[in-house]
Amino acid sequence: MLLIPITMNRSAGARGKNILLVEDDPSARQSIKLLLCIDRHTVTEADNGHEALQLFTGSTYDLVIMDYFMPGVRGDELARLIRQLVPAQPIIMVTAYQEKLVDADIPADAVLGKPFSIDDLRRAVAAATG
Secondary structure, eight states, rough: OOOOOOOOOOHHHHHEEEEEEEEESSHHHHHHHHHHTTTEEEEEEHHHHHHHHHHHHHHSSSEEEEESSSSSOOOOHHHHHHHHHHEEEOEEEESOGGGTTTOOOOOSSEEEEOOOOOOHHHHHHHHHHH
């Protein structure tokens, strides 16, 4: 068994965020959730845009992290719907196709390319949530 040391981000642990995570791939969703939970964030999961919108309208989140390519409602469409409800909502878009989004009008505070490291995620969360 290979053990990989993970350093705890103490500042994030002191003030964990309430995060809505929207990812249609179950293994990717669980991996991202694990990374967020290491820093003691509270994570609510949705596996599609419709479910995410229902969860979003019933709660308040410090941050929404969503995949770009999802069936039904793409991430950019979901981000626009969320921004109609809460214009200042911090949003991070994650995608394995970052190069295709370079010139796209993405309504997100950051676009994070998959795969990403825990440090990449920490920087994006810190930047998006101030």
